[in-house]
Amino acid sequence: MGQFAVIGLGSFGATVATELIGLKHDVIGIDSNKKYVENIADQLTHAVIADATDEHVLNELNIQNCDAAVVAIGEDIEASILCVLHLKNLGLKKIWVKAKSKAHHMILTHLGVTKIIHPEEDMGVRVAHSLSYPMVSRYMVLEDDHYIVKVQISESQNGLRFNQLMDQTDVRTLLHKRGKELLFSIDPNLILQTGDIIVVEGLIEPLRRLSKHFK
Numbered sequence: 001m002g003q004f005a006v007i008g009l010g011s012f013g014a015t016v017a018t019e020l021i022g023l024k025h026d027v028i029g030i031d032s033n034k035k036y037v038e039n040i041a042d043q044l045t046h047a048v049i050a051d052a053t054d055e056h057v058l059n060e061l062n063i064q065n066c067d068a069a070v071v072a073i074g075e076d077i078e079a080s081i082l083c084v085l086h087l088k089n090l091g092l093k094k095i096w097v098k099a100k101s102k103a104h105h106m107i108l109t110h111l112g113v114t115k116i117i118h119p120e121e122d123m124g125v126r127v128a129h130s131l132s133y134p135m136v137s138r139y140m141v142l143e144d145d146h147y148i149v150k151v152q153i154s155e156s157q158n159g160l161r162f163n164q165l166m167d168q169t170d171v172r173t174l175l176h177k178r179g180k181e182l183l184f185s186i187d188p189n190l191i192l193q194t195g196d197i198i199v200v201e202g203l204i205e206p207l208r209r210l211s212k213h214f215k
Contacts (some may be wrong), residue, residue, distance in 0.1 A: 001024055002068070004027050005063045007072060009039070010031075010074050012074075017029045018043055058086050074100070080098075081107055084111055096116075098118075099116045147204060149200050151199075157192055157213070159191060161188070162190040165213050171201070171207060173186060176196065178197075
């Protein structure tokens, strides 16, 4: 179980904080907006109405003892940067920050934060991929154009043999799931059924070619 600080409890920050709680971590949530803190206080380990641009406040809250901090301050770029500077001065090693703009991103890069997050941009990319490839229920980017993709067999693929569908040699199948049964070694002649799930990995171009079989 880890200990995390989430600074800024708007929509994004509140989601991060409650997800961490759901994963059985301790979370201290901080925001200067009383309403935001009150909305989530009963779900967090600690919730504090405080000014995160004041280094003394952060020090008193022992933020430096956390495993990591997520700076999710929204519109106020200056406040975000000041908060990051204070966290670094306090010796916190792992700092994730929500960036509002390219300029904000550039400054954060120079400050040497652990990770810069663009939630709206990332969600926009995911929506576009979901619209373009509706058979993809989930995906994860490994690096550059390399993806792990989860696809679900629809009625149009029902009855096909596995090797009829998965004919891209540049795409590797990681597992096949049917109900509660998981297969990591798959018979090429396996007859696919509606609702089966296949998880594959590969580069974007072979995955695009494979996607034609699912339309």
